Structures are given as C-alpha cells and as structure tokens.
Amino acid sequence: MGLLRVASAMSLCALAFAVQAEQLPIEVLSAVVKDQKIADAEVLLQRNGAQNVVGRTNAQGQVTLTSEAADGADNLLIIKKPGYSNLVVKCPCKGMTYAISPVMENLDGLRVVLTWGQTPSDLDSHMIFPGNNIYFNSKTGTDAELDVDDTDSYGPETITLQKKHYGESYVYAVHDFSNRTNTGSTALSESQAKVFVYMGQSLVRTYYVPTNRTGNLWTVFRMTGSGDFQDINTFTGVLVEAKDVLNEVKPLLNDSVAVDAVVVSSAVQGDAKKLNLKGEAAYQAGNLDQAIDYFRQAIELDNSFGKAYGNLGLAYQKAGNTAESIWANRKAIALASGPTAATVRAGSYYNIARIYEAAGQFADALRHYQLAKEQKANPVYDKAIERVQNR
Incomplete structure (x- = not known):
C-alpha cells in the first residue's frame, strides 16, 4: 500500500509537471507577403489579464512558449512588432500560424486576414462589392487586391482595400474550396478559422468560425454604403465554383436587406456596461491604451452597444488613431436611437469630418459636415461647411 501511495504521488507530480511544462509552438508570418517569416516579433501569453510568458520569434518566425496550461481557453496570445498592428487572439493556439499586418496609412483602408488549421487545405477569401469579386482568380479590383493566397492549410489569405468607396457596400465571405461539392460538410466549422480585420494601426474586429455548423460558405460581415460594419456570421451549403460565390452573397450588397442582430443576454449586456465604465475611468485618467482596450x-461582448462605440471613437481620435476613430464613429451613428439619436449622429459625423479635413480630404470632410447639419442645426457646422467650400 505504501508503494502504491508513493507511485500515485509520483504520478501526480509528473502530471503537474506535464501541465506546468506545456509547450506552445507559434509561427509568425507577414500578412501581405507570401511565406515571409517575421523575425524578432514579441509574442506574449496572457491569462486573466496578467502577463504569463514572453518570447521572441527567431529568423524563421518561430517561437515556443512554455507555461502551465499554455494553450488553455482562458489565454490570450498577443503578437507585437514595430510597424505592424498588434495581433490579439484567443487560444487554443497550438500549432497555428499567425500573420501580422503592416500599419495602414489610408483613412478608408481595410485589411482582412484569414487563418485556419491543418484542415481543410484550401479556404478562400472573397471580398464582394459592386462590380468586384476579389478572390484567387480575380486578385485585383477597384482599389482592392488579394495580397496572399494559400492552398495548403493554415493561411494566411489576405485582402486589402486601399480605399472603401462611400455609398458602396462590401461583403466578406469564406468559401471552403476543398469541400465545394459537399454542402453538408462540417470541415469549415471545424477548421479553427479566424478572420482578423485591420484599420489604420489597429486590429478592430476578430471573428472565430462558428462551431457545430454544416455548410461550405461562411458569410462573415458587411460594410454598408455609409460605412457601418455589420456582423453576419452565417453558414450555408452551396454547390458553386469560386467565381459564383458572388451570386450567393450579392443580395447583401443591398443595404435594405436586413442582417439579423446578435442576441445578447442581459447578463452579458451588464458585463459590457461595466467594461465601458472602466474605459471611461481610464480615459479620464489619461490612460488611452487601457481605455481603448x-x-x-465591451463591444466584443455587445456589438450593439452604441455608447461604447462613441467612447471608443473619442479615445481613438485622442490617441491619434484616426482611421479607427472613423470606423467607431460610423458604428455609433448606425446604433444611435432614442431622443438623443440626432445629437449623437450629428456629433459623430462632425468628428469624422474633422478627421478628413485635417488629412486634406476636403470632399469627404464637406460631405460629413453636411451630414452633421442634416441631423441637427449648429452654427459650428455652418462655419465648417463654409471653410471647406472656400478651400
């Protein structure tokens, strides 16, 4: 019995050590140059808001982090490198390849990066907008291009919009090319696919493929003609070749076609409000990075939380992240409701106009000053319109 106890104790110790010594191999690539390894990127593993372990990628873009429960679902993986937007992703992360995006300069630019696991081997990105279907067989379009195409697992696949055109809608979807003839496939849902959306200097949205779904087409999001960013996140089974994915999502280019809102429980709404209050406190204390976080x-929990978007727009603008501020203000405009809706919309349009004016994009500035005036009369808007018209 004594030997059994000793053996059991040794087994428990061995198990504890195994948990403590879990290794997490990570590879970091460029999102815009195929197969380019990113050396000297800082890779952090964070658990429950506390930094756990830090490493740096070698010349091959690889690093292995060692930590207790390194690949646990409560961990965040954070990748940083000067000149690139920070990448933040929820684990599990083991054996995955991650691609980081160079900072974008254009106020109306957008970059979408798709990564996934070992199977299926070929997932395809599609950015569809009037007259365009950007994908592997049509790599360039109106101010848009497929930077990187991948056909042998993991990704990345990257589409960059140099400029989103006001008044035009855009829909992004992921097509399982490997299983394009199997409408009942679960491979896409099981692929661990992630879609990262970048604007300016920042990662602004992350989408994780829904699990326990059947279908080979994941329609991820829409940007309306006015720039409102709308989550779609639907699965369908389609029997089409890649070029015909356009026809499957084309109806969504009509902004009058409603997108179902994500239902958020009252408990989650409460958590989002608490985070928003923490953000407001951090903003008042001058800690902009923490406020933005x-x-x-808050909006990751509740994507219909207009006040958090408005606050985020202000924080981004004060931090000098102007492209991101435009995005957040557009969402605040779309979500504005109730007796203060016109005031919120006018203020957000005005904030956007000021950013465009400062950047010398006077036509865009004038449009948004006029939109502000349409919402609410204000002599400040009149003076701004006159100022821009006289340039």
Missing part, C-alpha cells in the same frame, strides 16, 4: 472588450 476596455471599450473594445
């Missing part, structure tokens, strides 16, 4: 967490 809290506001982003």
